[in-house]
Amino acid sequence: MIKKEIQVKADLLGSNKAVAATIREKLSQRGILTLNLISSPGAGKTSLLESLASRIRPEHEMAVIEGDIETERDAERIRAQGIPAWQIKTGGACHLEAKMIGKLFPEIPSELDFLFIENVGNLVCPASFDLGEHIRCVLLSSPEGDDKPKKYPKVFTTSDCLLITKADLVPLLPFDIERAKKEALEINPALQTFVISSLTGSGLDEFVEFLKISLQNLRQKYA
Amino acid sequence: MHELSIITNLFELLEEKAVEQKANKIVHVKLQVGLLSGAVPDLLKTSFDIYKKDTMAAEAVLEIEEVPLKYQCQDCKTEMVKDDYIILCEKCGSTNLKAVAGTDMFLLKMDIEI
Numbered sequence: 030m031i032k033k034e035i036q037v038k039a040d041l042l043g044s045n046k047a048v049a050a051t052i053r054e055k056l057s058q059r060g061i062l063t064l065n066l067i068s069s070p071g072a073g074k075t076s077l078l079e080s081l082a083s084r085i086r087p088e089h090e091m092a093v094i095e096g097d098i099e100t101e102r103d104a105e106r107i108r109a110q111g112i113p114a115w116q117i118k119t120g121g122a123c124h125l126e127a128k129m130i131g132k133l134f135p136e137i138p139s140e141l142d143f144l145f146i147e148n149v150g151n152l153v154c155p156a157s158f159d160l161g162e163h164i165r166c167v168l169l170s171s172p173e174g175d176d177k178p179k180k181y182p183k184v185f186t187t188s189d190c191l192l193i194t195k196a197d198l199v200p201l202l203p204f205d206i207e208r209a210k211k212e213a214l215e216i217n218p219a220l221q222t223f224v225i226s227s228l229t230g231s232g233l234d235e236f237v238e239f240l241k242i243s244l245q246n247l248r249q250k251y252a
Numbered sequence: 253m254h255e256l257s258i259i260t261n262l263f264e265l266l267e268e269k270a271v272e273q274k275a276n277k278i279v280h281v282k283l284q285v286g287l288l289s290g291a292v293p294d295l296l297k298t299s300f301d302i303y304k305k306d307t308m309a310a311e312a313v314l315e316i317e318e319v320p321l322k323y324q325c326q327d328c329k330t331e332m333v334k335d336d337y338i339i340l341c342e343k344c345g346s347t348n349l350k351a352v353a354g355t356d357m358f359l360l361k362m363d364i365e366i
Contacts, residue, residue, distance in 0.1 A: 030276075030365050030366070031365070031366040032279075032363065032364070032365055032366075033273065033275075033363070033364050033365075033366060034361060034362075034363050035269055035273060035361060035362050035363075035364060036360070036361050037265070037269060037358075037359045037360065037361055037362060038358055038359070038360055038361075039265050039358060039359045040356060040357070040358055041258050041261050041262055041265070041283070041356075041357040041358060041359060042258065042261065042356070042357065043261075043265075044261055044264065045261070122254075122257065123253060123254055124254050124257075126257070153254075153290070154253070154254035154290075156290050157254060157258075157289070157290035157291065158254075179336075179337065182288060182337040183288055183289075183290040186288065186337060215337075215338050215339065215340070216337040216338060216339060217339065218339050218347040
């Protein structure tokens with residue numbers, strides 16, 4: 030019997046990162062701007078997508094990949110808006126991984142402008158898994174409290190944009206929008222921040238404008 | 253708890269290397285886990301112990317070296333360790349910092365018996 034020490038130095042998420050990079054490259058070549066939406070359960074990811082539908086179309090085409098532990102409910106809500114949606118049921122897993130998106134890839138139409146991936150509701154686990162998105166958005170709803178960014182640093186430091194949702198409830202709550210923004214920007218100064226309400230529509234036009242500019246930038250880069 | 257999913261990836265790597273080396277047994281595994289890797293070392297250990305049963309690493313011990321979060325200022329090039337995650341250069345006040353360690357997880361080495 031021989032004992033041997035093997036030096037490896039391999040990234041434990043290397044296989045996920047490799048699949049994600051392939052997906053991002055294909056999406057970029059097709060000119061489909063892809064967003065990964067991450068938040069706690071109930072922060073308003075699906076409601077945001079429902080309210081974006083009428084603002085994005087008819088000018089642009091969008092589709093949605095829904096990640097949930099169980100049920101087709103979210104995909105059904107999106108389809109009710111006339112938008113193509115695929116439901117990934119993780120069967121207990123707390124996050125989506127790039128290979129799950131890879132499996133769906135052949136079904137994604139190439140004439141799309143925006144692809145939204147709604148991750149499993151969880152502010153912790155999805156943060157470690159690149160899905161091949163161009164823009165990672167973290168949603169923080171006002172009822173959750175303005176102290177979340179430093180409590181969940183991974184997701185806030187790896188995101189490109191922060192959406193403070195349920196702004197319509199802010200007058201009723203001890204939620205300080207400026208404090209939430211300040212906390213988030215201290216750990217990630219590059220974050221683009223938006224304050225929105227899917228119920229009243231406030232702040233959504235600004236976010237849609239950001240999406241359109243990001244789409245233009247992606248297409249110019251890959252033209 | 254996504255640590256089990258990370259351990260599943262670890263075992264894919266371990267098995268690949270073990271086959272390459274024609275190993276009979278894996279006796280020791282060492283990981284490096286960054287403060288901002290998004291994984292909890294204790295939960296990785298628990299997941300490893302659950303997963304290892306009936307594998308080549310059934311008796312293996314998992315060692316984890318925790319890696320502090322380190323940034324480098326892109327303006328003045330100072331390197332600094334941060335545990336408050338705040339992006340602000342201690343020396344020049346710039347917010348143009350880049351993480352240079354502590355955001356990832358690596359399989360560093362493994363001890364095998366052939």
